[in-house]
Amino acid sequence: xxxxxxxxxxxxxxxxxxxxxxxxxxxxxxxxxxxxxxxxxxxxxxxxxxxxxxxxxxxxxxxxxxxxxxxxxxxxxxxxxxxxxxxxxxxxxxxxxxxxxxxxxxxxxxxxxxxxxxxxxxxxxxxxxxxxxxxxxxxxxxxxxxxxxxxxxxxxxxxxxxxxxxxxxxxxxxxxxxxxxxxxxxxxxxxxxxxxxxxxxxxxxxxxxxxxxxxxxxxxxxxxxxxxxxxxxxxxxxxxxxxxxxxxxxxxxxxxxxxxxxxxxxxxxxxxxxxxxxxxxxxxxxxxxxxxxxxxxxxxxxxxxxxxxxxxxxxxxxxxxxxxxxxxxxxxxxxxxxxxxxxxxxxxxxxxxxxxxxxxxxxxxxxxxxxxxxxxxxxxxxxxxxxxxxxxxxxxxxxxxxxxxxxxxxxxxxxxxxxxxxxxxxxxxxxxxxxxxxxxxxxxxxxxxxxxxxxxxxxxxxxxxxxxxxxxxxxxxxxxxxxxxxxxxxxxxxxxxxxxxxxxxxxxxxxxxxxxxxxxxxxxxxxxxxxxxxxxx
Ligand code: ADP
Numbered sequence: 001x002x003x004x005x006x007x008x009x010x011x012x013x014x015x016x017x018x019x020x021x022x023x024x025x026x027x028x029x030x031x032x033x034x035x036x037x038x039x040x041x042x043x044x045x046x047x048x049x050x051x052x053x054x055x056x057x058x059x060x061x062x063x064x065x066x067x068x069x070x071x072x073x074x075x076x077x078x079x080x081x082x083x084x085x086x087x088x089x090x091x092x093x094x095x096x097x098x099x100x101x102x103x104x105x106x107x108x109x110x111x112x113x114x115x116x117x118x119x120x121x122x123x124x125x126x127x128x129x130x131x132x133x134x135x136x137x138x139x140x141x142x143x144x145x146x147x148x149x150x151x152x153x154x155x156x157x158x159x160x161x162x163x164x165x166x167x168x169x170x171x172x173x174x175x176x177x178x179x180x181x182x183x184x185x186x187x188x189x190x191x192x193x194x195x196x197x198x199x200x201x202x203x204x205x206x207x208x209x210x211x212x213x214x215x216x217x218x219x220x221x222x223x224x225x226x227x228x229x230x231x232x233x234x235x236x237x238x239x240x241x242x243x244x245x246x247x248x249x250x251x252x253x254x255x256x257x258x259x260x261x262x263x264x265x266x267x268x269x270x271x272x273x274x275x276x277x278x279x280x281x282x283x284x285x286x287x288x289x290x291x292x293x294x295x296x297x298x299x300x301x302x303x304x305x306x307x308x309x310x311x312x313x314x315x316x317x318x319x320x321x322x323x324x325x326x327x328x329x330x331x332x333x334x335x336x337x338x339x340x341x342x343x344x345x346x347x348x349x350x351x352x353x354x355x356x357x358x359x360x361x362x363x364x365x366x367x368x369x370x371x372x373x374x375x376x377x378x379x380x381x382x383x384x385x386x387x388x389x390x391x392x393x394x395x396x397x398x399x400x401x402x403x404x405x406x407x408x409x410x411x412x413x414x415x416x417x418x419x420x421x422x423x424x425x426x427x428x429x430x431x432x433x434x435x436x437x438x439x440x441x442x443x444x445x446x447x448x449x450x451x452x453x454x455x456x457x458x459x460x461x462x463x464x465x466x467x468x469x470x471x472x473x474x475x476x477x478x479x480x481x482x483x484x485x486x487x488x489x490x491x492x493x494x495x496x497x498x499x500x501x502x503x504x505x506x507x508x509x510x511x512x513x514x515x516x517x518x519x520x521x522x523x524x525x526x527x528x529x530x531x532x533x534x535x536x537x
Contacts, residue, residue, distance in 0.1 A: 047532075048082055048083055048084065049078075049083045049084070049179045049180060049528065049531055049532075049535075050083075050084045050177075050178040050179050050180075051078060051083055051084065051085045051086075051179065051180050051181075051182060052085075052086050052087075052088060052176070052181050052182070053071055053074075053075055053085065053086070053087045053088065053181075053183075053184070054087075054088045054089075054164075054167045054181060054182070054183050054184075054188045055067065055071045055087070055088075055089065055183070055184040055185070055187070055188060056090065056150065056151075056160070056163070056184070056185065056187040056188065057089075057150065058071040058087055058089055058131075058133065059071070059072040059073075059304075059307065060072070060096055060099050060128075060307075061089075061095045061096045061099050061100060061128055061133075062089060062090075062092055062094075062095055062096070062150060063412075063414070064150050064151065064412075065353075066268075066301070066437070066438040067185060067214045067215075069301075069304065069307075069438050070212070070214065070268070071087060071184060072128075072129075072304060072307070073301075073302055073303060073304035073307070074302070074520060074524055074527065075087055075131050076129075076130070076131060076520070077302065077304075077519075077521060077523075077524035078524050078527070079130070079131070081525070081528065083528070085131065085132065086132045086134060086178075087128075087131055087132065087133045087134070088133075088135075088136065088167050088170065089133060089134070089135055089136075090135065090137075090144070090145040090163055091122075091135035091136060091137035091145060092145045092146075092150060093145065093146040093147070093148060094148055094149060094150065095135070099128055099129065100127070100128055100133070101126060101127045101128075102125075102127050103124055103125070103126040104124065104125055104126070105123075105124055105125075106123045106124055106125035106134060106174075107122065107123040107170070107174060108122055109122075110122065110136070110166070110169060110170055110173060111169075112162065112165055112166045113165070113169070113231055114162060114229060115228065115229050119138050119139070119162070120138070120139045120140070121137055121138045121139065121166055121170075122137045122139070123135065123136055123137070123170055123174075129306075134170070136163065136166045136167070138162065142155070142158070142159075142162075144158075144159045144163070145159070151385070156220070157220050157221070157222035157254065158222075158226065158229060160186070160187040160188065160190070160220065160254070161190050161222075161230050162229075162230075163187070163188070164183075164187075164188050164189075164190040164191045165190075165194055165230055165231075167181075167188070167191060168191060168194055168198075168199045168204065171199075171204060171207070172199060172202060172203055172204060177204075177206065177207070179206075179207075179208065179531065179535050180207075180209070180531045180534065180535065181195075181207055181208070181209050181210075182209075182210045182211075182212065182527075183209060183210070183211050183212075183258070183262075184211070184212050184214060185212070185215060185218065185255075186218055186255040186258070187254075188211075189211060189220065189255045189257060189259075189262075190220075190230070190254050190257060190258070191209060191258075192209040192211060192257070192258055192262040192263075193232070193238075193244065193257040193258070193260075194230065195207060195209060195261070196261050197232060198231065208263045208531075208534040208535055208537065209261070209262045209263055209534075210262065210263065210265075210266065210530055210531065210534060211258045211259070211262035211264070211265045211266070212265075212266045212267070212268065213255065213258075213259075213265060213266070214267075214268055214435055214436070215358075215435055216255070216267075216281065216282050216283050216285060216435070217283050217433075218255075219246075219253050219254060219255035219256065219283065219284075219285070220253070220254030220255060221246050221248065221251035221252065221253050221254070222251060222252060222254075223250055223251055223252075224239070224252070227252070238252050238257075239252060242260070242291075243256075243257065244256055244257035244260070247284045255285065256285055256288050259288050259289060259292055259296070260288060260292065262295075263295065263534035263537055264295045264296075264534050265289075265292065265295065265296045266296070266299045266527075266530065267296075267298050267299075267435055268299065268300065268435045268436035269298050269299075269300045269435060269436045269456055269457030269460045270298035270299075270460060271455075271456055271457060271459045271460045272298055272433075272434075272435045272436065272456040272457055273296065273298025274298070275433070275455070275456060276289060277290060277296075281433050297530075299526045299527060299530075300436060300457060300460055300523055301436040301438065301457065301523060302518060302519050302520030302521070302522065302523040302524065303438065303441050303442060303445060303518045303519060303520065304520065305519045305520075308442050308445050308446070309445075310328075310421075310422055310445065310446050310447070310514075313422065315414070315415050316331050316334075316419055316422040316423075317331050317334035317419070317422075318330030318331050318334075318422075320422075320447070321514070322447070322511050322514035322515050325447055325507060325511065325514070328423070328446075328447050328510075331419065331422035331423040332348060332423040332424075333423075334419060335348065335379070335419050335420060335422075335423030336348075336377075338416075338419060339407035339409070340404070340407065341379075341405060341406075341407055342404035346375050346376055346405070347376045347377070347425040347495075347496060347500075348376065348377045348378070348379055348423065348426070349371040349376050349377070349378050349424065349427075349428060349451075349492070349496075350378070350379045350380070350381075350420050350421075350424035350426065350427050350428070350448070351364050351367065351368075351379075351381070351382065351427070351428050352380075352381045352382065352417050352420055352421070352427070352439050353381075353382050353429070353439055354382060354383070354384065355382040355383060355384035355389050355390070355393055355410075356384060356386075356389070357432065358432055358433060358434070359382075359430070359431050359432075360430035360431050361389070363428075363430035363453075363483065363485075363487075363488050364380070364428065364430060365396065366485050366488060366489075367428045367451075367488055367492060368396070368400075368406065370488070371492060371496070372403070372406060374493065375496065375500075376405075376426075376496055377405040377406065378406045378407075379407050379408075379409075379420055379424060380393075380407070380408040380409065381408075381409045381411075381416055381417055381420055382409075382410065383410055383411050383412050390410065393408065393410055394410060396408065421442050421443060421445075421446040422448075424443075424448045425448060425449065425499060426448060426449045426492075426495050426496075426499075427439060427440065427443035427448045427449070427450050427451065428451045428452075428488070428492070429443075429450060429451070429452040429453070429458060430451075430452070430453050430480075430483070430488050431452075431453055431455060431456070431458065432453075432455075432483060433455055433456055434452075434453075434455055434456040434458050435457060436456065436457030436460075437452070437456065437457045437461070440452050440458055440462055440477070441461055441518045443513075444461070444462075444476055444477070444513035444514065444516055444518060445513075445514065445518055447510040447511075447513065447514050448510075449476070449477050449478070449495060449506070449509055449510060449513065450462050450477040450478070451477060451479075451480075451488070451491045451492060451495055452477065452478070452480075453479070453481070453483060453487070453488075454480065454481050458479070459479070461516075461518070462476060462477040462478075462479055463475045463476055463479075464477070464478055465477065465478060465494070465498070465509050466478075466494060467479075472508075473512055474516075475509065475512060476509060476512045477509070477513065478491040478492075478494055479491065
């Protein structure tokens with residue numbers, strides 16, 4: 001078996017990817033008298049980068065989960081740091097076009113090679129809250145993106161292989177030559193493979209690729225047919241386990257190919273970067289990460305502070321901030337009215353998220369029972385593409401239909417999500433694994449105390465009120481370790497008891513969370529460091 005040559009020639013030096021973000025910036029050092037110095041020349045201004053993002057989601061126009069928030073938030077932060085960013089997405093029929101301004105034709109004729117022929121695509125351009133977006137619309141019988149949903153089809157690998165190829169073909173044919181192409185998750189992980197095996201020889205030789213993995217569970221596997229469709233061919237070459245060969249020898253693995261070929265691969269928190277290399281959380285990709293460890297790291301996600309801002313959120317009832325948390329109680333009242341909960345002196349515990357096994361479904365269910373049994377109210381907002389899970393939660397909803405202390409909304413509803421973040425007192429996130437997790441970060445920003453299992457990015461962002469070893473002023477929630485009932489019960493009991501018996505301490509914890517810097521400004525800077533580093537390789 002031949003050994004796959006690395007697509008990069010030189011050994012990569014360590015990239016300065018920051019370690020864990022602490023709850024707050026360290027206090028400034030005490031002032032010393034300044035020594036007399038020569039005038040320091042001004043640092044040269046940093047070069048402006050041309051960055052293209054390619055992804056399957058972008059908030060709010062195509063959102064299923066956190067990936068959408070990251071593409072939206074990171075692009076905005078990079079732009080505000082002076083870089084040029086374009087986002088390439090599929091032109092889904094279910095895009096929320098009410099958030100797209102100035103939609104227009106950018107390229108009428110983009111022919112993307114596919115099997116022995118080519119598929120005709122058009123490319124539209126538009127602006128999404130100040131972000132330049134491009135939408136690739138294929139016109140073929142497959143109707144890749146005209147299906148009324150973002151995901152969930154039998155030919156997913158073909159949809160995304162086609163999109164990945166179309167992205168590169170568009171860059172080539174439109175004459176765009178960005179410095180960096182930033183791709184996300186398995187759906188666009190074939191981009192670096194196609195780039196280094198095909199497009200680098202056709203004119204995109206200067207382009208560098210950063211891959212961010214938001215979820216290792218979904219890797220994209222397919223048989224040799226995909227190599228034929230994309231024109232990569234040579235199954236014996238790509239099925240090599242050093243390249244894209246999956247654990248199942250009948251398949252190639254898109255995400256693995258992305259890791260092997262990308263110039264840098266990031267996952268979405270430092271703790272998860274450790275977990276995927278040293279535990280079973282990489283779902284079989286630990287060894288390939290180990291081989292390519294010198295260009296792999298963790299960068300914690302940020303939050304878009306314009307989209308998630310309780311002081312100026314048009315989707316909530318009363319604006320508030322960390323200096324005036326009282327506005328939260330107006331939102332609590334509005335939340336109760338909307339969800340027909342009784343008005344009484346008790347905390348509201350909430351869950352917002354995809355109803356997926358990853359999110360710890362038995363613990364979510366148990367949190368509901370336990371909260372109600374301990375004098376709290378419970379609100380759940382979530383949905384699942386899996387009919388069995390959806391049905392199970394519909395039965396649960398039916399069971400609590402007449403309960404004035406419980407409400408379940410089994411849908412995707414952005415507006416309801418904002419109101420819950422603003423109106424609830426506590427947010428449970430009992431995930432089995434959680435690469436970063438945005439719900440706990442949004443909850444912190446909205447003064448809703450997170451109760452989380454200490455895994456992945458949850459452990460990087462939530463610091464236990466009672467047991468953390470950091471200063472009390474930085475502690476912001478509750479953590480538990482074991483994915484079992486006593487674990488979540490003990491954390492919930494501690495939170496509910498503090499809310500009931502020590503409201504001032506509870507408020508102190510709320511304010512700690514709200515003061516925490518969860519913005520994109522730091523993480524976007526780390527990504528820029530990565531872009532600069534790979535540009536010079
Ligand atoms: P994941 O990416 O695994 O879905 P994250 O915590 O990283 O989880 O991000 C979830 C994002 O999706 C958050 O912005 C959350 O508010 C949002 N979200 C999840 N489910 C729903 C829903 N049913 N309605 C509205 N927003 C939702």
